[in-house]
Amino acid sequence: MKHIKTNIITFLSILFFLSPISVSAQQKNHPKNYFRSPVDFTITLSGNFAELRNNHFHSGIDIRTFTTGKKVYAIADGFVSRIKISAGGYGKAIYIDHPNGYTSVYAHLDGFNKKINEFVKAHQYSKNTFEFDLNFKKDRFPVKKGEVIAISGNTGSSAGPHLHFEIRDTKSEHPLNPLLLGFRIKDTTPPKIFNLYIYPMDSLSSVNGKNTRQKFPVTYYNNSYHLKGDPKVILSGNIGFGIQVNDYLDNTWGKCGIYNMKVKVNDSLITDYTFKEFSFDESRYINSHMDYDLNIKEKRRIHKCFKEPNNKLSIYNHFSNRGIYNFKAGMKYKIDFLAYDTKNNLAKLRMYAQAKNPSQAFKQSDFNQLLSCTDENTFEQDELELKFPTNSFYSDIKFKYSRKVDSTYLSDIHSIHERTTPVHKYYTIAIKPNRTFKNENKLFIAAIEKPGKISNVGGVYINGWVKSKTRVFGDFAIVQDTVPPTLKSRTNFKLKNLSVRDKISFTIKDELSGIKNYKGTIDGKWVLFEFDAKNNHLFYKFDKKRLLPNRKHDLNLEVTDKLGNKTKFQTKFFW
Template structure:
């Protein structure tokens, strides 16, 4: 189905006027007042561009909607270039390519306007799938600026009702900071600095005689931030710094990410970065940019002002010696940090330090082998083999390993280094089980046991007497087996038999071991559209009188399969 053509050619004179009002950022020209707001109310944010998230930078802004069902508008003329529906991630999302070289993205939508909704549903029924990712041609779905596209929701991995909104460079697909395009968002509040971190970066460096990361609380007075209680800092050797900092905007208490940060020492610029644009290909480097260990252990996401040798982020505009500064004996130092948001509200922190006169070489502790990040690395011990491709780490690591007996699994528990260390590239894990249950090899998988004792399915295939998989995590691993089918629990009361007057059929589906792989609903042996809300374990079908005759008797069958092929089926009869 095609949506009627509504695009009209914009006069060249108007295009010239629009492009004459622009701002420059990181070799990009961002037009001002070309795009309208994606909503019809004052924008306040629950999150902003390039915030530090688990394993990625946030690629847009999160507009607070408080409830679902708010109208979402096309921000300029263009065509719908992509529609994506998924149980997690962006949920229901729509992409529009604009003639000025940008793409707008709207995610976590509840539903689309009728024409688009019917197009989506027709595609789902033609392909017997709820989830899909469809690219459209230029002339299929044309839209005008101000057209209502959809209604805001809470689909996918959204943690609450909001509109996730992005602007991308169409050609490169790089996400760009939407706050640089002139949207009217009230923001007179500067970022807030909460804590200051110092890192000794080799065995000959120290902080007040200590060779471990040190944290210092920060306080605000005299229009600037200072270290609380003004502690004496004595630094020696190669040192790095980091800040725990968030931005805040007017009319919301939501913690947002900063826009840029720079550090000078004795008035010399040492490091700086700006969050204007990034590539999805480099987003995982967020695990190097922030302190990964603090994120895992304390859920703190902080910005480092230095970088590891294999951090390939393009956000850095200045990194003298990778942001690492060498402190010398007895020299006095003035260390300044400037942090700002996209509206140029600014905060400053000044720290004074002196070069420590005490020298000491610290022990690095016991480890199995030093793994060079620039090379392939192999590790073989009894019942386990590991293969790491080049550039798996952000810096070379003193690799540790241990093993412990445990009767809960089909193998020993193998502690592969530390879950507090990030891994950039997938590596291969091969673990030999202690025994193989008869004819159950297809049910084996490798479980990762996290710090809370919970297991995560890392997948796996039994081959050549071992279970093999790929992972991007360190931690504890063991071979496990899953022979338990998923659970299907009706939320609809089928004892009534007649479902007349009800809008939907609903189930809770779950699988506690390997997780849900697929789901399918059939009515009268024909596929029907069951939608899956993964975060709430909810599977539901909305009655559709166009495709399901009312006032009839029907037979329902729901099938759910887990990641190793265990299947559960629910059947019942009903009238609607």
């Protein structure tokens, strides 16, 4: 019998070490010496993998280039599998499939090598479009390791010149942490912890007698972090934790994301998650992983160390009771927070707490309706209808609604719950106008971000209602857009000769519904205008192969917004 017990204990011990609690046991055997660097200079980063961003995890690393025009190299043999060009997002991007089952992605490019550039421009002219997304078979554009494939830039939604670089699993399309694949990036700098947040998880729980999230600044001494001022912390009931932490790499000032987070209570592991891989389909769960409320209010990005019931992220190795710990009265607790980067540099915060029974059940605020986080939900009022699909929320919502009259809009302002509560899926919103309007085709639902600032949610007028879809809460009303876009030349067309210029440029904007499309012709023929959406910059680069030189030309430009309002520009120029 004793021998059987010993075998059982041994078996359970093996299961423990093979369980998801062990990060190292889950590591895939990614190649370490297969890929070369995508650049020919020492890599320093301005952003890294799974860094917390608005509504998504960062899916690659951002390599600092400081300027545009740097050569970008294929990291291994393979073939160009995709080219995508857009005014926002990744801008100009190229994807290369490699024979070992990985795909490399290079984004925010200024352009491509000569062969690919010629194909890209020919395709744009054949389809009369700047933006496109094409996939290729392996024999169309084969590449060799170390071949120049592109030039770095600042296109799309880039905040400054850099190369956004990714490695994905080709089959699943999951982005992988490039820092696990052998790229030489110096990092001896540990993460830095700034603040600890403690959350009462129900009406019977409290932090220092309060039933709201509490912030505790931290300080560093004796090789670890501690609560600043060594405050007394008394916890009651079910408690969750959140931590404001960034990683930093050598030779760079930029904030980066951590790799692994662990929380232990009295040396017992309650939370463990690792950023090594994720699916694009689950990236929006970041709004549950981080404290969405603090991100909206203060632009602070906090890693929550507990999991909401409907958060389906796959990064989590282990949770005990979803990372929510029940603190029992009369006991003392030691709580450790361990933040690691990919080089195993560690930032550790240790705190101590006492527990006692809550003195009362805290009163909860009033609400209109309880919305299930997993089921379908509807909410109806006289001039508002909302329909939420299954799995729209991360936790059940105590839904609040109010409305107010505002003559600025064609409907009342409908305050739909709270902007600081995240929504995972698109839901249907229908608002009934209660003021007169001239053209139903010019109506849209606007999200009112603040007085005088709105964003277009879209909308179609159907049977007396304007209907659309959105995945945010906040204030909404109906707006009519009959105002055409603005179009202003950046080029001085009064110059007699533009031959010394390499391009003509315009600023285009639409403050209401937004820009939908644009079309430019010279001498009656379509020409390639490129659009940099973040800077409202529309430009045409003179093309010696397609535009006859040393003569006068007729330019026509038309810009259309999303409600069909148009602005036209015509002029003559010599080139």
